[in-house]
Amino acid sequence: MGNSPVNDCLVVGAGFAGASVARALADAGRQIRLVDKRTHIAGNAYDEYDAHGVLVHRYGPHIFHTNGERIFQWLSRFTGWRPYEHRVLGVVDGKSYPFPINRDTLNQLYGLDLDEAGAQSFFEQVREPRDQIRTSEDVVLNSVGRDLYEKFFLNYTRKQWGLEPSALKAGVAARIPTRTNSDDRYFTDTFQAMPSHGYARMFENMLDHPNISVETGVDFLDIRNSHRCRHVVYTGPVDAFYDHRFGHLPYRSLRFEHEHLPEVARFQQVGTVNYPNDHAYTRITEFKHLTGQEHPGTSIVREYPRAEGDPYYPIPSDANEALYKRYEALALSEPDVTFVGRLAQYRYYNMDQVVGAALTAAKRLLER
Ligand code: FAD
Ligand code: UDP
Structure with missing residues (x-):
């Protein structure tokens, strides 16, 4: 990459992976075109005020936690934090x-x-x-x-x-520990906090840079033959990039049922209640616990797992990982495309791990 009238880099996806790469490259002087097919930035971490004025996470509860001080400090450039330990x-x-x-x-x-x-x-x-x-x-x-x-x-x-x-x-x-003490926190990471003004605001700050142009509502598949960027950083599903040529890589999806309860100040005792054996949903999250917002009513979300729909989780099985390896071999042989993120690397990454992978990918690109 270098200075050029066209953008140096097209970044596909405005989630943690795409936004972090975009910002790191922009800080180093590269010109970035960032596109996302959704109508908003922040990927699956997107949050918004619902019709009743409660801050909710459209794609399910996102709690930030990390042991990576470098990652926490890097994100701290774009947001203040509210300490929060999930229960x-x-x-x-x-x-x-x-x-x-x-x-x-x-x-x-x-x-x-x-x-x-x-x-x-x-x-x-x-x-x-x-x-x-x-x-x-x-x-x-x-x-x-x-x-x-x-x-x-x-x-x-x-x-x-x-x-x-x-x-x-x-x-x-193995994501879930077993404890002999009385620690009832979901995570024990050194840094556990929520962005003070939400994730979307944090992403706005991350992408607010003269070298980054952001276009939402743009599908990479529609511009892949016409864009004029030297390098592509792709954070969507890796099998879609290759037109599913080896078959569909399964991703687990969810249906989110959001509900506002007026005049209910507190619906449940803790941020999330899991229902292993009852109901078609897995868990209910009450957002006010996470955000600390004060409001006379409350908003909750139920998560209904399903096979069809937006891709949210890679499904870690031997067969799926074998299929992913075939796509990965193609991906590794592309000199002009970098694949990074939960969907592109088919890894059950948390947000902080995605940021770590993205910053590493940006560093490698800058060293070229
Ligand atoms: P994404 O956020 O999925 O972003 C990818 C973006 O690429 C999307 O916006 C998509 O629209 C865009 N895109 C895809 N294809 C195209 C295309 N062809 N053209 C243009 N754009 C495209 N992590 C935590 O650390 N803590 C949590 O509490 C937590 N809770 C979670 C709860 C749920 C229900 C889910 C599903 C995930 C949770 N995660 C959590 C994980 C977290 O969401 C991910 O690690 C992180 O958001 C992944 O970022 P990403 O940028 O890799 O992917
Ligand atoms: N899990 C379970 N019972 C629970 C919570 C989790 O069996 O009450 C298992 C389940 O397989 C789940 C995995 O542990 O998919 C990881 O849980 P986690 O809460 O980390 O999932 P996420 O928040 O990523 O959906």
Whole structure:
């Protein structure tokens, strides 16, 4: 890349991946054209005020957490933060329990009075040790045994993915820790916070740069033969880039059912309540917990997993990863295209990991 009348780089997608690459390249003097087929920036992290004035996340709850100080500092250029530690309850047989499973979950569920050492030996007694941890079923049975697996994990996972835990790679369930103490936070990262004025505002600041032009409502597939950029950074689904030539790479989708409850100041005790065994939805999130907003009413969202619809999650199974490898081989052989992000790399990335991958990709491009 270098100075040129045409844009140096076309970035496809205005989510964390695309926006971070765009800003890093723009800061280094490159001219960036950024397009997104949606009508807004911020990708799946997009938030907005609903018709009742409550700040909600259109594509489901997004809680920022990271151990990467560099990533947190980089994003801090574009937003202030509101400290927020997420808490989740899991409903089993009509009662709510701390989730991830900790000592209090055991005590409340089984009517026990275990201390930390007691919780440790409880898990030792009930766990089903596995020599090899290959699947999500192995992960959970190996750490908490069958009863807790069936109460908290089995049906949630079937609902979320449409697959048995034994068909999913270990990494999916390994996102959830098991604790012997009473820590009831969902995440234990060093940095846990929400952007003070929301994600969309943070993205506006990130993209507010004289070297970046942003076009929403533009599909890359419509301009791929006519744009005049030297390099493309693509953050959409990798199989779509190649017209699905090896077949469709499965992505899991969700339907979000948003609801406003007037005159209900607080709907539930914590930010998210999981329903492993009841309902067609997996969880309900109440946004005011996340954002700290004060409002006489409240807004919630229910997540209904489905196969069709916008791609939200790569589905980590052996077969899908084998198919992805075929696309990745094509992607790696493209000198003029960089693939980065959750959809383009088919990785179950959190937001901070996407930023990390994007900043690394930008650095490599600048070193060329
Ligand atoms: P995306 O945000 O998907 O952005 C890709 C963009 O590319 C999209 O805007 C899309 O419209 C655009 N695009 C695709 N194809 C084209 C095309 N052909 N032309 C133009 N534009 C195109 N992470 C966390 O860290 N914490 C959380 O609490 C959390 N909660 C989540 C909850 C849900 C329900 C979901 C689905 C994800 C959650 N995540 C969370 C993950 C987080 O959303 C992702 O890590 C992150 O948003 C991915 O950023 P991205 O830029 O890779 O992809
Ligand atoms: N999971 C579960 N029961 C729960 C919560 C999570 O079985 O109550 C499993 C499920 O397979 C889920 C995975 O753990 O997909 C990861 O959960 P996480 O909350 O990290 O999912 P995300 O927020 O990414 O949807």
